Amino acid sequence: MPPFDAELETRLTRYAALDSQSDAASPSAPSTPIQWDILRLLADELTRIGAAEVQVTDYGTVLATIPGTAPGPTIGFLAHVDTAPQFNASGVKPRVIHGYNGGEITFPDAPGLVLSPSEFPYLATKQGHTIITASGTTLLGADDKAGVAIIMTAARHLLENPSIPHGPIRIAFTPDEEIGRGVDKRLPADLAADFAYTFDGGAVGEVEFESFSADGAVVTVTGVSIHPGAATGQMVNAITLASKIIAALPQSTMSPETTSGREGFIHATDMTGGSAEMKLHFILRDFEREGLAQKGEILQQVCAAVQAGEPRAKITCTITPQYRNMRYWLENDMTPVDLARTACARIGVTPVSVPIRGGTDGSRLTEMGVPCPNLFTGMQNIHGPLEWISVQDMAQATELCLALVQEAAQPGEDSRKAG
Numbered sequence: 001m002p003p004f005d006a007e008l009e010t011r012l013t014r015y016a017a018l019d020s021q022s023d024a025a026s027p028s029a030p031s032t033p034i035q036w037d038i039l040r041l042l043a044d045e046l047t048r049i050g051a052a053e054v055q056v057t058d059y060g061t062v063l064a065t066i067p068g069t070a071p072g073p074t075i076g077f078l079a080h081v082d083t084a085p086q087f088n089a090s091g092v093k094p095r096v097i098h099g100y101n102g103g104e105i106t107f108p109d110a111p112g113l114v115l116s117p118s119e120f121p122y123l124a125t126k127q128g129h130t131i132i133t134a135s136g137t138t139l140l141g142a143d144d145k146a147g148v149a150i151i152m153t154a155a156r157h158l159l160e161n162p163s164i165p166h167g168p169i170r171i172a173f174t175p176d177e178e179i180g181r182g183v184d185k186r187l188p189a190d191l192a193a194d195f196a197y198t199f200d201g202g203a204v205g206e207v208e209f210e211s212f213s214a215d216g217a218v219v220t221v222t223g224v225s226i227h228p229g230a231a232t233g234q235m236v237n238a239i240t241l242a243s244k245i246i247a248a249l250p251q252s253t254m255s256p257e258t259t260s261g262r263e264g265f266i267h268a269t270d271m272t273g274g275s276a277e278m279k280l281h282f283i284l285r286d287f288e289r290e291g292l293a294q295k296g297e298i299l300q301q302v303c304a305a306v307q308a309g310e311p312r313a314k315i316t317c318t319i320t321p322q323y324r325n326m327r328y329w330l331e332n333d334m335t336p337v338d339l340a341r342t343a344c345a346r347i348g349v350t351p352v353s354v355p356i357r358g359g360t361d362g363s364r365l366t367e368m369g370v371p372c373p374n375l376f377t378g379m380q381n382i383h384g385p386l387e388w389i390s391v392q393d394m395a396q397a398t399e400l401c402l403a404l405v406q407e408a409a410q411p412g413e414d415s416r417k418a419g
């Protein structure tokens, strides 16, 4: 197999330099017009490498087909083009370090910022690799332009080598994953895949099929507004009541900063307003439906208790479902997960399945009927200035993609026995 390193390095640095941050406050789809630029560029590139049925949908997703060279299921591969809103993502200047020496990495645009292998042990295992970082003032956007580069490189390779046996492949590059709006309701039908994978995971070996189950909640506190000079016995301050709600929640046992592993949480993400009215936004997370429902009940009970203490106020709590643990669907048919694990073994990588403390486009897609586990890309320290990735890790992900489509077209002896 030819080395993909140079191509992956070129693709990632080129894609990362394009601004494509999403914006949860925008109602449009995609949420930011700059995402159209990278979507159209990727569509052009897919056409140029010979992909079929290249299309940019009006909901901002690039779709394409690599026609099958052998019988087999239709497999989809997805990556998202948007970068996270949590950190500066404009004017990314990717920086390439060839033959990483295993030491501390400093940043040209941020003196004092250090990426240290002692702090991030995964980096310590990458001596000799080609490492890509940003320049210190932005994130890199390997999340998820690494996924885009991996899928593009695998697609180019398959289209140039039609002797490689594989079934039909569908490609989708989506917008707005970081704000939870990457999967339009038309995508499952338009993708038309039997099952799919996102390339949006971290360390080499990750084959993920469990995500959080997620709800959002909005609490509105309406007080009694009156001039403070005439407020005696009259004013009900919404800020005071909102503070009581926050203080009454189990912060020390059920917040993101005090939970890990399979524990869920209640997280206040945003609080706006004034003494007349306050709006509090929460995200509720758990791996199980029961745990998620329990977190909703805790929030409702806290609101009810504060309401009971001040009947003149009006407190409402509205909980909205966001996405569900993809395991609920995948555990009924583990074929896509087993296939990815077998393909890992084929390229000498040990598969690891850890529950994702978050969601992916695959969570929604799975719920909508297209089973969609998440595969590694190599990306590390995402959503911040210390984001980095090893090109050799990306090359292993590319090889995984190629092994996977061949394994699906021609089941090996081992997977037949295991199945």
Ligand SMILES: [Zn+2]
Pocket (backbone or CB within 6 Å): 080, 143, 144, 177, 200
């Ligand atoms: Zn991502």
